[in-house]
Amino acid sequence: MTSTTAPAIEATGLVKEFRGTDGVVRAVGGLDLVVRPGEVVAFLGPNGAGKTTTLDLVLGLTVPTSGTVRVFGKKPARAIADGQVAAALQTGGLLRDLTVRETVELTAALFGRTTSPVPFLERAGIAHLADQKVGTCSGGQQQRLRFAMALVSDPDLLLLDEPTTGMDVRGRREFWTAIRHDAEAGRTVVFATHYLEEADAHADRIVLVSHGRVVADGPVAEVKALAASRNLEDVFLALTTDPATASTTTEGAGR
Numbered sequence: 001m002t003s004t005t006a007p008a009i010e011a012t013g014l015v016k017e018f019r020g021t022d023g024v025v026r027a028v029g030g031l032d033l034v035v036r037p038g039e040v041v042a043f044l045g046p047n048g049a050g051k052t053t054t055l056d057l058v059l060g061l062t063v064p065t066s067g068t069v070r071v072f073g074k075k076p077a078r079a080i081a082d083g084q085v086a087a088a089l090q091t092g093g094l095l096r097d098l099t100v101r102e103t104v105e106l107t108a109a110l111f112g113r114t115t116s117p118v119p120f121l122e123r124a125g126i127a128h129l130a131d132q133k134v135g136t137c138s139g140g141q142q143q144r145l146r147f148a149m150a151l152v153s154d155p156d157l158l159l160l161d162e163p164t165t166g167m168d169v170r171g172r173r174e175f176w177t178a179i180r181h182d183a184e185a186g187r188t189v190v191f192a193t194h195y196l197e198e199a200d201a202h203a204d205r206i207v208l209v210s211h212g213r214v215v216a217d218g219p220v221a222e223v224k225a226l227a228a229s230r231n232l233e234d235v236f237l238a239l240t241t242d243p244a245t246a247s248t249t250t251e252g253a254g255r
Ligand SMILES: Nc1ncnc2c1ncn2[C@@H]1O[C@H](COP(=O)(O)OP(=O)(O)OP(=O)(O)O)[C@@H](O)[C@H]1O
Pocket: 018, 019, 020, 025, 026, 027, 028, 045, 046, 047, 048, 049, 050, 051, 052, 053, 054, 243, 255
């Protein structure tokens, strides 16, 4: 990891619209966010709130309709090329016919590294699956593999989209132990989740989004206090509404 004073993420007036059959969907609607190096941030919000789209924008997988996003002061593509950011996304990124070991070796090769895959497999708790074909791994095992792949470049910023979905209890515990260890070593971690207890237990800070905008942002205790509640679920329900009820606009741009 490298040391830098620039924000890990700086999003300003970020907007992303998609053209759909019913008009234009505003997935991200003017999002402002600064994540400082070393923070562990939980990104919460109802289905369709814009979490995945925001992570895609930070990764440069899609371009903003308007607004800007910088990663360690750079355009996302530059930060990725410099190995400063990596992600474990919900789907994709895996070749079914490779083994687990080969997958991590290939990832390392893409970064021009000849490092052994074993430490990454161990940290993701899947060393025992090294010779298993990816296509025969369970959903939770594949999630762990995506995590192992994300660790290969030793990124300064790790983006995780619903990282523990499909993981069993032991998997979750090992995963969060690994994340905490990384955070203590200075890695910035941003994770989108629907598991409020994971945000409560493992994040330093919660960013709650609804309809593509930040509706609450602060340390876990502060966000809970917003609804005079000790229960994060109450805050979530009080501050968010169902994006399915959101109206669409008729103008805008696609991906
Ligand atoms: N490629 C796309 N084309 C059209 N609409 C899209 C596209 N990607 C996302 N959307 C829409 O943008 C909105 C935000 O979606 P997004 O996946 O970012 O939400 P999310 O908060 O990650 O949801 P979830 O919790 O269900 O994963 C939704 O209304 C979704 O249908």
